[in-house]
Amino acid sequence: MKALVSVKRAVDYNVRIQVKPDGSGVVTEGVKHSMNPFDEIAMEEAVRLKEKGKITEIIAITVGGAKNEETLRSALAFGADRAIHIKEEGEIQPLTAAKALAAAFKKEGAQVFFAGKQAIDDDANQTGQMVASLLDLPQATFASKVELDGNKATVTREVDAGLETLEVDLPAVITADLRLNEPRYLKLPDIMKAKKKPIDVQSFSSLGVTPGAGLKTTKTSAPPKRSKGIVVKTVDELVAALKGKGLL
Amino acid sequence: MSKVLVIAQHADGKLSAAVSKTVSAAVAIGGEVVVAVFAVDGAAVAAEAAKIAGVTKVLTVNNAANEHLLAAALAPQIVELAKGYSHVLFPGTTFGKDLAPRVAAKLDVQQVSDIMAVNSPTSFDRPIYAGNAITTVEAPASPLILGTVRLASFQAAAQGGSAAVESASVSATIPTHTRFVNLEAQKSDRPELQSANRVVSGGRALASSENFKIIYDLADKLRAGVGASRAAVDSGYVPNDMQVGQTGKIIAPELYIAIGISGAIQHLAGIKDARTIVAINKDAEAPIFEVADFGLVGDLFQVVPELTGKV
Numbered sequence: 317m318k319a320l321v322s323v324k325r326a327v328d329y330n331v332r333i334q335v336k337p338d339g340s341g342v343v344t345e346g347v348k349h350s351m352n353p354f355d356e357i358a359m360e361e362a363v364r365l366k367e368k369g370k371i372t373e374i375i376a377i378t379v380g381g382a383k384n385e386e387t388l389r390s391a392l393a394f395g396a397d398r399a400i401h402i403k404e405e406g407e408i409q410p411l412t413a414a415k416a417l418a419a420a421f422k423k424e425g426a427q428v429f430f431a432g433k434q435a436i437d438d439d440a441n442q443t444g445q446m447v448a449s450l451l452d453l454p455q456a457t458f459a460s461k462v463e464l465d466g467n468k469a470t471v472t473r474e475v476d477a478g479l480e481t482l483e484v485d486l487p488a489v490i491t492a493d494l495r496l497n498e499p500r501y502l503k504l505p506d507i508m509k510a511k512k513k514p515i516d517v518q519s520f521s522s523l524g525v526t527p528g529a530g531l532k533t534t535k536t537s538a539p540p541k542r543s544k545g546i547v548v549k550t551v552d553e554l555v556a557a558l559k560g561k562g563l564l
Numbered sequence: 565m566s567k568v569l570v571i572a573q574h575a576d577g578k579l580s581a582a583v584s585k586t587v588s589a590a591v592a593i594g595g596e597v598v599v600a601v602f603a604v605d606g607a608a609v610a611a612e613a614a615k616i617a618g619v620t621k622v623l624t625v626n627n628a629a630n631e632h633l634l635a636a637a638l639a640p641q642i643v644e645l646a647k648g649y650s651h652v653l654f655p656g657t658t659f660g661k662d663l664a665p666r667v668a669a670k671l672d673v674q675q676v677s678d679i680m681a682v683n684s685p686t687s688f689d690r691p692i693y694a695g696n697a698i699t700t701v702e703a704p705a706s707p708l709i710l711g712t713v714r715l716a717s718f719q720a721a722a723q724g725g726s727a728a729v730e731s732a733s734v735s736a737t738i739p740t741h742t743r744f745v746n747l748e749a750q751k752s753d754r755p756e757l758q759s760a761n762r763v764v765s766g767g768r769a770l771a772s773s774e775n776f777k778i779i780y781d782l783a784d785k786l787r788a789g790v791g792a793s794r795a796a797v798d799s800g801y802v803p804n805d806m807q808v809g810q811t812g813k814i815i816a817p818e819l820y821i822a823i824g825i826s827g828a829i830q831h832l833a834g835i836k837d838a839r840t841i842v843a844i845n846k847d848a849e850a851p852i853f854e855v856a857d858f859g860l861v862g863d864l865f866q867v868v869p870e871l872t873g874k875v
Contacts, residue, residue: 327693332696333693333696333697335697342692342693342696342697409674410665410674410675411668411669411672411673411674411675414669436693436694437692437693438692439677439678439691439692439693439694440675440677441661441665441677442664442665442668442675442677443665444665445635445662445663445664445665445666445669446665446666446668446669448636448666449639449665449666449667449668449669449670450669452739453741454636454739454741454742455635455636455662455666455742456742457635457658457661457662458658458662460804470745473658474658474804474805475658475659475662475747476657476658476659476758476805476813477575477747477749477750477805478747478748478749478750478803478805479747479748479804479805480744480746480747480748481744481745481746481747481748482634482742482743482744482745483742483743483745484741484742484743485741485742488741493811494794494811495798495804528672528674529674529704530674530704531674531676531701531702531703531704532701532702533699533700533701533702534687534700534701534702535699535700536692536697536698536699536700537697537698537699537700538696538697538698539691539695539696539697539698539836542836542841542854542855544853544854544855544856545841545856545857545858545859546857546858546859547848547853547858547859547860547861548858548859548860549860550860551860551867551870551871551874552874554842554858554860554871555871555874555875557858558819558840558842558858558875561840563762563818563819563840564786564875
């Protein structure tokens with residue numbers, strides 16, 4: 317069983333985001349990037365399922381500029397067997413990325429499409445669902461437990477009301493939530509081995525995808541700041557302060 | 565003029581509180597606001613939706629396949645129903661986030677996620693980087709605009725409406741490739757976290773699930789919802805649906821009391837819109853104090869029971 321795992325290069329989660337003073341975006345130049353953490357979890361799950369013998373081949377895939385090769389190399393170090401780089405520079409909106417990913421998934425004849433539930437840069441939370449929709453496949457988003465069994469998957473999902481379990485026919489799209497697993501640390505020998513694994517370069521045109529109109533960002537601004545309040549010394553002072561604001 | 569379709573979320577025959585907030589965003593866009601209730605029998609839910617002020621009409625789409633509100637089953641029906649609307653809005657819950665992109669891709673529309681402000685019928689503000697930046701986006705009006713609404717950014721629309729309820733039928737092929745198995749719901753008599761006016765949250769410093777009792781005691785005295793930090797959830801003190809933060813629930817209560825929570829960026833992203841934040845922590849340097857309106861440095865095991873006794 318082949319699995320395609322979508323990985324995205326994003327500003328590292330530890331970086332303090334700075335909005336450019338001219339409102340044209342956030343500062344991404346000279347800032348540490350790494351694999352979107354939710355995609356790491358998706359990648360780890362695919363590797364664990366391969367270790368259990370449920371998946372036979374893992375193909376990592378990304379959509380983005382030349383620098384995304386390093387993200388694919390990380391995915392290969394995790395345990396992907398090979399990678400596909402849909403090489404396109406500039407801003408790529410989720411629907412366009414989903415069209416390219418769906419085309420590649422179909423071309424590969426894979427059974428499972430794994431991705432993180434969202435990327436921590438645009439926080440869109442769209443791509444996995446869109447891939448499923450474009451291919452009329454089942455989707456199991458926000459997964460916290462995945463079991464593959466023959467031609468179906470049983471997936472537990474983190475929903476607002478608790479934990480929902482779905483059974484889906486394969487092929488299917490599964491997106492990873494935080495508690496699905498804890499990704500491993502990459503070891504040097506695996507990082508070295510990853511350098512020799514093949515990356516197939518594709519493009520929107522090679523996959524027959526035409527980017528649509530999409531959203532136009534007109535301004536990026538910093539969120540309003542909360543100002544620091546007062547420190548009270550005792551519980552009585554706290555109760556009085558809350559009563560003073562009509563909160564108790 | 566705009567014509568906005570709002571997709572209703574409901575469970576156990578009751579309308580979700582998320583819907584009246586989504587209606588507020590629809591009203592901000594202007595024009596007609598139509599709420600669609602997909603259910604096995606949507607009459608009771610539709611009657612509730614009809615009472616939300618600003619709603620022009622409520623449509624029920626009854627189908628046995630709508631029992632569990634699965635995205636795969638709902639999407640083809642919404643695609644059909646959306647014809648003739650200028651906007652389709654979904655609540656920004658796991659229900660809406662799962663479903664909206666499935667509809668958007670079918671309509672070949674780039675979705676606007678997490679709408680936090682409506683600037684015009686085609687211009688919206690939305691957060692990126694966990695709310696550390698806000699972008700203003702312009703969406704193409706044709707064929708339609710589709711988005712999810714960030715609940716913490718909108719007040720619930722008032723009650724007092726009396727919209728007409730009509731039944732609608734759509735012809736759509738509903739796939740059978742996705743089957744509901746079960747839902748392990750956390751039953752609680754406390755106010756629901758996302759709609760509670762007051763929320764008390766505990767963090768890693770509680771050190772055990774037994775110790776969380778002092779959090780529940782204070783919450784019950786205040787008639788508050790109970791939340792937790794990611795650290796407390798990951799340590800197994802409380803279930804995951806109590807997590808407040810970027811990867812959990814984003815909330816906007818009138819009063820938020822953070823107890824034994826240091827205030828990681830992840831957590832702060834979930835409470836930015838709270839009206840008043842109170843922090844109780846023994847570490848005076850904890851980042852939570854940078855955003856708290858009222859801070860109290862002290863041992864939570866002494867401070868919290870004392871506070872419970874005095875409110």
